[in-house]
Amino acid sequence: MTDPILHTCEWLEESYTEVRLPCGLRVLICPKDRHTYHAAVSVGYGSMDRFAGGRTLPMGTAHFLEHKMFERDPALYGGSDSFDDDFAAMGAESNAYTSHDRTVYYFSCTDSFAEGLKTLLSMVSSLYVTPESVARERGIIAEEIRMNADDPWERCSAAARTALFGRHPVREEICGSLSSIRRITPAVLREAFDAFYRPDNMILTVCGRVDTEEVLSVVEAAVAGFTVKEPLPVGISAPRVRVSPAAFTPRTESFRQVAKPLFSIGIKYPDPPAGTEALWKRDMTVSVLCETLFSHAGDFYSDLFERGLVSPGMSYGFLVGDSPRLPASFAYGYFDLSGECDDPDEVMAAFLAFVEKIRESGLPREDFERAKRVVYADFVATFDTTEDIASLLGSYAADGLCAYDFFDVMDNITYRDATELFHKAFRDSQYTLSVILPTEAAD
């Protein structure tokens, strides 16, 4: 085990300890005076990691595997075929999710935390699947895919993402498609498990009323049986693809059973800088820039809202895929501005005019300063629950960062940084407009 590193942020009244075990597992422990304990294992394997052991896995394999990791051999566990049974016996809640670049398993409880921790670690260290259970799971996942396919907001923003990135794997659905999941077999799941579920590709984060030494002793005992596997070649699919700065398609539209048109304006931003610190600063500058431009307190939203061009609730988001694990040629990032309106093209025209105005007159300084406050407050609020703390610490650690450095980085974000990013990202060739129109409009 490496020497424990104690990270502290005194004025925020927060601290956590970080160690790496001999098997490669990284462990973050954050004592917190709460009734709720939360633990999460983050595996560096997401929907974009399609290449393992010399071949390309079907789309949706990481997500399918996430569903099957809860299963276990009933012969070894007194007839119980699911790790959920152990969590249920403690009254704990457990769940998991898959994103583009990771799979996260977690549980929360108020009692028997050590038992839950052992179960969590046991769950991510072994795979048990049968053809029957895989076939049954296919039906469940098919319904999850249909559920997502029926969500018009999800479709609108997925179409914007697809339109921005020509062949990049970020355009693929995390759950896969109804046809791709037909190609996922027990053997495929085994290959994916062997390639990616390695202790040195996992981070365990714990938060709650815990003693660091006691947690470490439970974890060390639980991982004693972990197999340190030979590394396999892994990566994301289509390794020769490079991310071009231009949007792949400038406009897409489709028809669905919606009451009013939905729009999603995608803005691709190019050239994520090299190096973790620089990337982090860029990510936070993106945050501040989005808030400066698209906040409900800003001119763009209030003008559209007051002219009745958009319904209340227009929102923005951004996704940055630039973790150190990702090959440089695959780094990507984009903003997404979504809402409901009568005329998406009119909103797009207003967006273009707004960008032009900012290009000429500069970012409003007051809005920039206010945006920094909002991003700051949003970050501080994350430290209110054990679940959010564990998720935050784990996510920053996966990118090789300590969350508490946020404040120094934020202090150093200047008006000039935001202006430079604005000029890089807001170029006509880098936009796309995705539109969902009511089916009646097709008639």
Place this chain on the structure above:
Amino acid sequence: MTETTRTLNPAATLRHTRDGRFKTARLSLFTVMPAHPDGSPLTTLLFGIYRRGSEHYPRLALLNRRLDELYGTTLTIRNYLHGDSHVVVYTAEMPEQAFLPPADSHMDILGGVMELLADMILRPLRDGDGCLRRAAVEAEKTALCDSLRSLRNDTRAYAGNRLREIMCAGEPYGLSIGGTVEQVEAMTVHEVTNHHKALLNATRMEVFYTGRASAETVAAAWDKAFGGWNPILIQTPPTLPHKPPVTPRAHTEDMEVSQGKLCMGWSCGENFTTLRDRPDELAAYTVCNELFGVMQSSRLFRHVREERGLCYFCDSALDMTKGILWVSCGISPESRAEAETAIRAELTTIQEGNITPEEVELAKLSLRNAYRQMGDSQSSLEVFALNRMLGGTHDTPEAELSRIMAVTPADVARVAKTFVPDTVFFLNGTARGEGEEDYDD
């Protein structure tokens, strides 16, 4: 953590919890009134108008800028039915002063938030003739109509809502609190202005604060902002249990989506009001619902989702304001009959007493976890306290939990038997999803 209550004015009560564990403080203003087919849509509209601007912040942007200046304080609105009562809530979440950068640590965020809320509610935008500003009323009417039309964009919520409306038609609980598009379009500025005046004259407001400020500080901030306001208290009559129909009903509606949504409702003829003196029975209903369709290893999860692979989600919810058990499930349209039969079968086995002590124990453990976690969530404690007040009970979370832990399998079977089939609503998906044919091959 200390809790105190104090009267702010004849219609407003402060429920103050001093808790220094959080980085953010939370202030919620709950307005509670009887749900009414005409009044509730007007109230819904009115609270949207308030959010558009006020005397001191006459544009939405100025109001939002003020919130941002108050260190990114968020202001959210919730609008819902609690049994036969209509509840509208403004919640402000603000960073605690201790965690502001040193240069801003003097800011009186709570005072600023209270002043902003008072300005929105007591001094909304007006025209010269004293009516609420016509432009704001018309814009909000359009927004409300759009949101009513857009309910179907979320098929799960839409189907659940339709079931409630059909099942409880004729009761306040069956109302659409936003009204209908036709109703909203017909509202006049005079009606809305009169409704605003009526609300200022007579209301019921429950003010919840959780954070580091003392009760005296919160009350002083209230007095400074709302001090001259002295409405009379409006009474909300107790909610009656829903009465099931003579014969169960079934409704189907087509929609061009790929997944069907099956929503089922049962009623038991009891609710918070009738069970006020029998809290042990209420605990048994809670355990029954937990093992039927809430906990991780619930009957519905294990037998409908995991064993049959019919759906991604299938779960139940218990609304004891009306004594209704809901089930919601997303399925392929062709699986409707199988799913409906399987769901009914699970409830029937519970009603027949085929329940193991182990599964009751698991349900109790799951509930124990949820009750204990409540102490870590400002919003959960707030909702618990409000429900307790509106339900007329005085139990603490700990007291409720101890009742739950005493529930037996026989108790669960007994209360399960009181559920009678009421209404089924099926949203029939008529579109084939992308890649469907490949999957069916």
